Amino acid sequence: MTTANLISEIKKKQSFLCVGLDVDLDKIPEFLLKEEDPIFSFNKAIIDATHQYTVAYKPNTAFYEAYGLKGWKALEKTINYLNENHPEIFTIADAKRGDIGNTSSRYAKAFYEDLGFDSITVAPYMGKDSVEPFLAFENKHTILLALTSNEGAFDFQTKKIGEEELYKQVLKTSKDWNNSENLMYVVGATKAEYFAEIRKIVPDSFLLVPGVGAQGGSLKEVCKYGLSSNIGLLVNSSRGIIYASKNNDFAEAAAREAKNMQLEMKAILNGIH
Amino acid sequence: MTTANLISEIKKKQSFLCVGLDVDLDKIPEFLLKEEDPIFSFNKAIIDATHQYTVAYKPNTAFYEAYGLKGWKALEKTINYLNENHPEIFTIADAKRGDIGNTSSRYAKAFYEDLGFDSITVAPYMGKDSVEPFLAFENKHTILLALTSNEGAFDFQTKKIGEEELYKQVLKTSKDWNNSENLMYVVGATKAEYFAEIRKIVPDSFLLVPGVGAQGGSLKEVCKYGLSSNIGLLVNSSRGIIYASKNNDFAEAAAREAKNMQLEMKAILNGIH
Numbered sequence: 001m002t003t004a005n006l007i008s009e010i011k012k013k014q015s016f017l018c019v020g021l022d023v024d025l026d027k028i029p030e031f032l033l034k035e036e037d038p039i040f041s042f043n044k045a046i047i048d049a050t051h052q053y054t055v056a057y058k059p060n061t062a063f064y065e066a067y068g069l070k071g072w073k074a075l076e077k078t079i080n081y082l083n084e085n086h087p088e089i090f091t092i093a094d095a096k097r098g099d100i101g102n103t104s105s106r107y108a109k110a111f112y113e114d115l116g117f118d119s120i121t122v123a124p125y126m127g128k129d130s131v132e133p134f135l136a137f138e139n140k141h142t143i144l145l146a147l148t149s150n151e152g153a154f155d156f157q158t159k160k161i162g163e164e165e166l167y168k169q170v171l172k173t174s175k176d177w178n179n180s181e182n183l184m185y186v187v188g189a190t191k192a193e194y195f196a197e198i199r200k201i202v203p204d205s206f207l208l209v210p211g212v213g214a215q216g217g218s219l220k221e222v223c224k225y226g227l228s229s230n231i232g233l234l235v236n237s238s239r240g241i242i243y244a245s246k247n248n249d250f251a252e253a254a255a256r257e258a259k260n261m262q263l264e265m266k267a268i269l270n271g272i273h
Numbered sequence: 274m275t276t277a278n279l280i281s282e283i284k285k286k287q288s289f290l291c292v293g294l295d296v297d298l299d300k301i302p303e304f305l306l307k308e309e310d311p312i313f314s315f316n317k318a319i320i321d322a323t324h325q326y327t328v329a330y331k332p333n334t335a336f337y338e339a340y341g342l343k344g345w346k347a348l349e350k351t352i353n354y355l356n357e358n359h360p361e362i363f364t365i366a367d368a369k370r371g372d373i374g375n376t377s378s379r380y381a382k383a384f385y386e387d388l389g390f391d392s393i394t395v396a397p398y399m400g401k402d403s404v405e406p407f408l409a410f411e412n413k414h415t416i417l418l419a420l421t422s423n424e425g426a427f428d429f430q431t432k433k434i435g436e437e438e439l440y441k442q443v444l445k446t447s448k449d450w451n452n453s454e455n456l457m458y459v460v461g462a463t464k465a466e467y468f469a470e471i472r473k474i475v476p477d478s479f480l481l482v483p484g485v486g487a488q489g490g491s492l493k494e495v496c497k498y499g500l501s502s503n504i505g506l507l508v509n510s511s512r513g514i515i516y517a518s519k520n521n522d523f524a525e526a527a528a529r530e531a532k533n534m535q536l537e538m539k540a541i542l543n544g545i546h
Contacts, residue, residue, distance in 0.1 A: 022376070062372055062379035068387055072345050098396060099335055099369055100423040103295070106335035114341055123371060123396045125418055127425020145398055150373040152400020155446055156439065161432045166439065173428055 001118045002139050003206065006090050007230050009055045014266035016231055017258060018056035018092065018208065020238025021046065021078065022063045027243050029250050039067065039074035042250075044081060046242050049251035051086050053262035056234050058092040058208075079115050090234070091118045092208065096145065098123040104133040112140045119143050121186060121208070124170045128177050135179035141206075142183055146170050146198070149188025149211030167194075171201045184208055187226070189217025189235065195225030206232050213240035219261070223268045231269070237261060274391045275412050276479065279363050280503050282328045287539035289504055290531060291329035291365065291481065293511025294319065294351065295336045300516050302523050312340065312347035315523075317354060319515050322524035324359050326535035329507050331365040331481075352388050363507070364391045365481065369418065371396040377406040385413045392416050394459060394481070397443045401450050408452035414479075415456055419443050419471070422461025422484030440467075444474045457481055460499070462490025462508065468498030479505050486513035492534070496541045504542070510534060 010016050021043050025033065028042045035041040047057065059078060064071035082091055097107040097120060104122075111120045112134075119141035122134055134142040147157055147167040157167040164172075174183055187198055189211035198207070207226060211217040212235055219235060226233050237257075245253035283289050294316050298306065301315045308314040320330065332351060337344035355364055370380040370393065377395075384393045385407075392414035395407055407415040420430055420440040430440040437445075447456055460471055462484035471480070480499055484490040485508055492508060499506050510530075518526035 060372070060376055062370070062376045062383070065383045066379040066387070068349070068383070069342060069345055072342055076341070096372055096396070096399075097335070097369065099333070100421070100425075103333055103335045106339040110335070110338045110341070114339070123369070123398050125396050125398045125429060126369075126421050126423060127428030127430070129423050129425040130421075131425075148373070148399050150399060150402050152373075152402040152404075155400030156398060156434075156442065157400070159434045159439075159442065161429075161434055161439070166429065166432075166434070169429065169432065 001090055003141075005088070006055065006206070009088050009090070010231050013053070013055055013262070014269055015053055015055055015262040016233050016235055016265055017054050017261050018058050018234045018236040019046065019050055019054050019241050019258065020094070020210070020236050021057055021059040021242065022238045023074075023242075024063060025067070027246065029246055029248065031248065037074055037077065039064070039071065040077040040081075043074070043078045045251040046254050047082065047086070049255040050241065050258040051089060053255070053258040054089065056090040056092055057082055058094050058236055060094040076115065079117060083116050092143065093117040093120040096121050096123050098126050098130045100126065101129045101133055104130050108134045108137060112137045119184065121145065124174065128173075131174065132178050135177060135182045137182070140182065143208050144170065144174055144183055144185050146185040147187045147191050147194055149190045149215050149217065153188065153191070168197070168201060171198065175202070186210065189219070189222045190215055192218060192221035192225060195222060199225065199228065204228055204230060204232060206234060208234045208236065210236045213237045219264060220268070235265070274363055278361070279328065279479070282361050282363070283504050286326070286328055286535070287542055288326055288328055288535040289506050289508055289538055290327050290534050291331050291507045291509040292319065292323055292327050292514050292531065293367070293483070293509050294330055294332040294515065295511045296347075296515075297336060298340070300519065302519055302521065304521065310347055310350065312337070312344065313350040313354075316347070316351045318524040319527050320355065320359070322528040323514065323531040324362060326528070326531040327362065329363040329365055330355060331367050331509055333367040349388065352390060356389050365416065366390040366393040369394050369396050371399050371403045373399065374402045374406055377403050381407045381410060385410045392457065394418065397447065401446075404447065405451050408450060408455045410455070413455065416481050417443065417447055417456055417458050419458040420460045420464050420467055422463045422488050422490065426461065426464070441470070441474060444471065448475070459483065461488075462492070462495050463488055465491060465494035465498060468495060472498065472501065477501055477503060477505060479507060481507045481509060483509045486510045492537060493541070508538070
């Protein structure tokens with residue numbers, strides 16, 4: 001998917017909501033456990049109920065790997081279902097991969113070509129030659145960890161290298177890499193006060209923003225400093241939407257929560273733009 | 274596996290060789306492609322031929338994910354084969370994972386408990402709460418990326434935070450984390466001149482050392498500065514061993530290469546200790 005397609009979908013739906021498909025069999029409604037593939041059944045119901053409010057879905061691969069082969073099969077079925085039924089929706093493999101060059105190429109091929117994701121999250125620690133193999137794919141997007149939503153972000157990411165924090169070095173340095181137009185960045189909603197500084201470095205890049213809701217980030221604060229001229233935000237919610245109810249009405253509850261976020265986003269977009 | 278078990282195995286075999294099981298179907302002997310599971314068949318033959326010279330095996334997960342479900346099945350079969358036939362050999366999932374706390378727990382459970390690996394490589398960028406979930410498992414080992422073997426290591430890892438390079442901060446900071454006795458570190462063989470400095474910070478920790486052979490690192494240089502009082506090194510070779518021949522004699526060729534490295538290691542151990 002091109003960035004233009006993503007922006008167009010955001011404008012059409014008046015939403016920049018990403019739903020995190022982090023399926024935990026201990027948290028889904030019990031009656032689904034009788035299904036042949038409870039993970040996929042849950043995802044399908046969530047997608048069917050929320051797609052009109054949503055421009056992106058983001059399965060975190062950890063939740064699938066945790067179930068071994070069964071989990072990988074459910075991940076495959078989920079991405080296939082999305083690509084067949086909602087090709088206009090942006091898909092993110094939240095995998096936080098990264099390795100030396102020829103190995104990163106393997107990951108890129110697996111997630112972009114074989115599974116068919118539009119994007120993957122990648123860790124920057126190993127530098128340019130670990131990330132460029134991901135950037136080499138046309139109309140695919142590499143979402144580099146910059147400033148994450150967790151407490152551990154303060155261990156290294158905000159430490160100063162010379163005058164500037166490591167996460168800023170990551171933003172600046174990565175702009176010079178080959179095919180950097182395919183870069184997006186992860187910036188946690190719990191760090192809203194940093195968005196203004198980040199926008200000085202990457203004014204137009206899309207930012208994937210986890211941490212709204214359960215982790216305590218504020219949508220309004222994120223938007224105040226993070227919105228760009230082309231919107232430039234994908235705000236993720238996982239638990240707040242997919243686990244809104246553990247009962248038979250889980251899909252309706254998810255739809256209601258997604259709709260609430262979409263309405264809030266619409267109001268913000270119309271207030272600002 | 275306990276660290277004491279690993280050290281005992283190293284002393285017994287007079288080897289600190291780790292063989293990287295990075296299977297690429299384009300590089301294995303053609304006749305294996307007719308087997309039902311060529312990846313596992315290849316691994317099994319390599320393991321059968323090299324285990325007497327080897328104290329660790331390290332499949333890089335990228336090479337398995339690249340083949341989707343088929344790849345994951347081969348990974349499962351490989352680790353099961355190792356645990357059943359060679360429980361004394363240390364196993365490393367070279368996965369370079371890392372995520373926010375509850376998600377890292379998922380990865381840890383998947384690799385340590387479900388698959389049954391002794392250890393996993395983890396990226397440090399997200400800090401303490403992304404790594405501690407891995408450290409919480411008894412007799413399991415978390416191998417944190419410190420200074421990697423690739424060129425991109427110079428993008429961020431060797432940049433100075435105050436007086437000290439980022440990779441040194443990673444070493445020092447991580448020593449204070451809960452259960453840090455379960456930490457090992459990745460240090461590339463291509464950076465042999467850094468080992469002396471690293472040993473000042475982590476004198477006793479095991480270091481997993483990729484980059485000898487195809488990537489140009491020297492075993493002698495690594496040992497000169499990297500050996501600790503309890504040996505403390507696992508030196509990995511992947512391509513140099515597993516692709517020593519592409520013909521019917523691939524397993525014998527791998528055994529020969531592994532044996533050569535073991536003999537070199539034995540000579541070094543006996544020269545120094």
